[in-house]
Amino acid sequence: MGINLQPLLGYQALTDVVIYQYDRAITVQQLISDIAYLDQYLPKHQHLLNLYENRYHFLLGLLLGIKRQSVHLFPSNTTEYTLDFLEKKYPDILMLNQDNLACGKMNFLDIKILLQEKPVHFLAQSFLSFKEDSFTKDNIVIFTSGSTGKPKPFVKKWQDFIVVAEQLATKLATKEHAMILATVPAQHTYGLETSIIMPLVNGFSIYDERPFYPADIEKILMKQARATILISTPIHIRACLNTQVRLPFLQYSVSATAPLESDHARQFEQNYNAPLHEIYGCTEVGVIALRQPTQSPLWQCLDDIKIEITQPINTEEHDYCLRTTRSIQTFILNDYITDLNDNCFLLNGRKSDVINLAGKRTSLAYLNHHLLNIEAIKDGCFYQPELKDDKHQRLVVFIVLEKNFFTLKALKKALQKKVDTIFLPRQCYIIKQLPRNKTGKILNNEIKLLYSEKNASKNI
Amino acid sequence: MSLSDLEVQVGELIIETLNLDMEVNDIDPDDYLFGEGLGLDSIDALELAMAISNQYNFQLRSDDANNRKIFRSLKTLADYIDSQLKIG
Numbered sequence: 001m002g003i004n005l006q007p008l009l010g011y012q013a014l015t016d017v018v019i020y021q022y023d024r025a026i027t028v029q030q031l032i033s034d035i036a037y038l039d040q041y042l043p044k045h046q047h048l049l050n051l052y053e054n055r056y057h058f059l060l061g062l063l064l065g066i067k068r069q070s071v072h073l074f075p076s077n078t079t080e081y082t083l084d085f086l087e088k089k090y091p092d093i094l095m096l097n098q099d100n101l102a103c104g105k106m107n108f109l110d111i112k113i114l115l116q117e118k119p120v121h122f123l124a125q126s127f128l129s130f131k132e133d134s135f136t137k138d139n140i141v142i143f144t145s146g147s148t149g150k151p152k153p154f155v156k157k158w159q160d161f162i163v164v165a166e167q168l169a170t171k172l173a174t175k176e177h178a179m180i181l182a183t184v185p186a187q188h189t190y191g192l193e194t195s196i197i198m199p200l201v202n203g204f205s206i207y208d209e210r211p212f213y214p215a216d217i218e219k220i221l222m223k224q225a226r227a228t229i230l231i232s233t234p235i236h237i238r239a240c241l242n243t244q245v246r247l248p249f250l251q252y253s254v255s256a257t258a259p260l261e262s263d264h265a266r267q268f269e270q271n272y273n274a275p276l277h278e279i280y281g282c283t284e285v286g287v288i289a290l291r292q293p294t295q296s297p298l299w300q301c302l303d304d305i306k307i308e309i310t311q312p313i314n315t316e317e318h319d320y321c322l323r324t325t326r327s328i329q330t331f332i333l334n335d336y337i338t339d340l341n342d343n344c345f346l347l348n349g350r351k352s353d354v355i356n357l358a359g360k361r362t363s364l365a366y367l368n369h370h371l372l373n374i375e376a377i378k379d380g381c382f383y384q385p386e387l388k389d390d391k392h393q394r395l396v397v398f399i400v401l402e403k404n405f406f407t408l409k410a411l412k413k414a415l416q417k418k419v420d421t422i423f424l425p426r427q428c429y430i431i432k433q434l435p436r437n438k439t440g441k442i443l444n445n446e447i448k449l450l451y452s453e454k455n456a457s458k459n460i
Numbered sequence: 461m462s463l464s465d466l467e468v469q470v471g472e473l474i475i476e477t478l479n480l481d482m483e484v485n486d487i488d489p490d491d492y493l494f495g496e497g498l499g500l501d502s503i504d505a506l507e508l509a510m511a512i513s514n515q516y517n518f519q520l521r522s523d524d525a526n527n528r529k530i531f532r533s534l535k536t537l538a539d540y541i542d543s544q545l546k547i548g
Contacts, residue, residue: 212502213509215519239506243513358503394479412499421501427481 005128007135007162008066010203017205019056020179020224025205026056035063036124038111045094045107047071049086051078051187052096056208057112058186059196061096064111066134066158070094074142074187075151076283076361077420082143085151135159138327142189144283147353147365149373154284160326164193164287165201167302171290172277174202175227178251181207181220182231184359189283190256194231204229218245227251233359234260237276241267250274256281257359259347265293280347283361285322285331289345301343307333309340355384355395357422370418371397374411378402379434382425383447385455394426398450401430429454463489467538474534477511478504489535497533505531518544 005011011018011028019026026034038060048070050061065072073090075082083104086093093106100108135158146152168174182195199206207224211217217240221228230253237255240247241264250272255265256279268276280299281287289299301307310321310332320340322331336348350356353364367382380399397411408428415424431454435446463471463484471484474493478500491497494505508531509520521527530540 212522213506213520214513215521216523218519219521219523235503235506239510242510243519245519409499421499422503424499426479 005130008130008158008197008200010201012203016203017177018200019059019206019208020226021056021208022220022223031059031063032128033122033124034060034115034118035067035128036126037118037122038064038114039067041109041111041114042068043094043107043109045070045092047073047090047093049073049075049093049095049106050097052098052112053185053210054098054112054208055182055186055195055206055210057096057098059200059206060111060115062196063128066130066139067128069131069134069137069139071138072140074140074189074192076143076145076188079416079418079420081418082151135162142283145362145366147363147369149366149369154328156286156327158197160286161193161197162201163304163326164302165198167304168194168198168287168290169202169204171302172229172252172254174204174229175251176203177205177227179205179207179224179226179228180231181211181217181228183211183217183236184231184233184257185210188359189286190279190281190359191231193281193286194254194256194279214240214243214245218247221247221249225249229254233257234264235358237264237268241271247272252277254279258356260293262293262297269294282331282334284328285324285326288322297346298339298344299347301345306343307337307340307345355382355423357394360420360422362420362423367395367419367423370415371399374414376402376406376410381434381442381447382423383451385451395423396427396429396451397425398429398431398434398447400432400434406430463487463534464538466542467534470538470541471534473511473515474498474508477507487534489538490533493531493533493537512541516541516545 014027014029016028017025018028018031042064048065050058050065050072052058052061073086075086087104087106095106095108096111098110098112138155138157140156140158141153142156143151143153180195180199182191184191184195186192186196195206207220211220226249228249229251232253232255234255237260252275253268254277260278265276275292277290277292279287280289287302288305289301291299304325306323307320310319320333320337322333323329334354335350337345338348339346355362355364364382371377371380371382378400380397382395382397384395385393411428412424435443435450437443467489468484471487474480475482475484494500513519529536531537
């Protein structure tokens with residue numbers, strides 16, 4: 001039977017598998033039936049916050065939201081501060097999640113529980129359909145942490161994601177019936193593009209659980225025994241190599257969120273006998289470029305991306321401006337790039353204000369804003385030491401105190417409501433004065449020097 | 461509270477792997493490793509899984525029913541490693 005749920009669902013038949021669970025497969029027909037059942041219980045709302053980690057529950061929430069033309073909100077973290085911000089900004093917000101932790105006054109629904117109560121012989125009264133303009137409306141708001149202390153919104157359309165999904169599948173030469181297995185959350189732009197929208201648009205299947213340990217990935221692959229695309233990050237790539245797990249049935253792997261060591265890329269391809277591709281992108285734009293690092297260090301832009309230099313090359317720090325037909329239209333890149341030629345380029349590091357840890361991004365300005373809001377702190381700044389031993393380099397803080405006594409524990413407690421746990425400082429250096437220039441700007445080289453001096457001597 | 465030999469060994473592994481600014485005797489064996497307590501997070505858990513796999517030659521898995529309990533404190537982690545070493 002032919003079906004038409006284009007452009008979002010590219011499946012050919014109702015019997016095609018959308019989701020693989022550990023010992024069960026969910027077909028298009030089952031998905032449609034579950035959506036029809038859940039649709040009866042979804043309360044009226046305009047804004048949707050879908051926090052499910054399980055990809056099937058996330059997908060149900062997503063498709064229900066698109067069907068209802070909800071505005072999907074994707075914050076960069078779910079700290080108490082961020083949830084409070086969303087609740088105040090969008091009073092009718094509906095949270096979909098398996099627990100109502102920190103939902104405050106938000107409307108809350110657990111579709112997982114509802115599904116458990118679904119009658120076995122439930123008959124859908126209507127076929128799944130989307131209104132024509134569902135994909136071209138500004139129905140997505142993705143937040144970055146911004147630089148003013150408040151989450152910064154970027155408005156997108158589902159069409160932006162569909163355009164990326166179509167290109168990814170083609171450029172990565174994905175075979176039919178591939179299964180996507182992802183170690184990254186579905187809510188972040190990279191995860192949403194590669195592990196949700198790419199499989200939907202191209203009719204691939206999705207594994208519902210998010211593996212964490214390398215042995216989890218191994219177990220899923222051994223059990224499923226089908227061609228799989230692993231969507232992951234440098235930290236999981238390294239962890240798989242390091243623990244020497246077996247990863248059979250890989251068609252290819254994808255890494256993003258941080259630069260991958262070229263040795264790791266080579267070893268991973270050798271050990272697991274499958275290509276490893278890297279994606280370069282950002283929350284604001286989505287996927288920008290691809291490369292297979294063992295084949296070329298050059299990044300190749302997607303077809304709807306053009307990068308150009310915004311001013312004549314007369315300084316070392318000129319900007320690179322990206323132009324696209326996606327919602328954002330233009331964007332100044334956060335990275336230094338070189339050798340731009342024929343829409344291919346080399347990457348040469350991130351601008352100093354951007355902090356990227358294990359796929360989560362924030363800015364020093366955001367962190368410093370919240371640090372300086374702590375009463376006991378007179379002045380202070382976050383600092384990210386250079387990469388050591390190939391591990392994620394955690395942040396440290398330098399602080400000048402209003403009063404003499406303050407502990408790292410107290411500092412973390414004050415910050416944790418506002419800052420994602422991963423960015424909490426690992427060390428705290430109390431100093432008498434921060435190295436600032438006449439305009440008050442913190443001098444990065446001086447902080448670097450201070451860190452090397454302080455690193456030998458310990459404090460709190 | 462004094463630490464057992466294995467707790468000292470695992471504590472040192474945690475400190476070295478995660479580059480923590482503390483001595484092994486600063487760790488209360490019953491204190492939480494994640495959240496309050498040592499304040500570790502998921503990236504640390506992955507780093508620790510790698511270090512444990514290399515040092516003790518067994519793999520950690522999410523579907524172990526006791527996974528949360530295993531990582532609760534230094535004591536529970538050391539106890540789990542001890543039980544795996546006995547099986548191995």
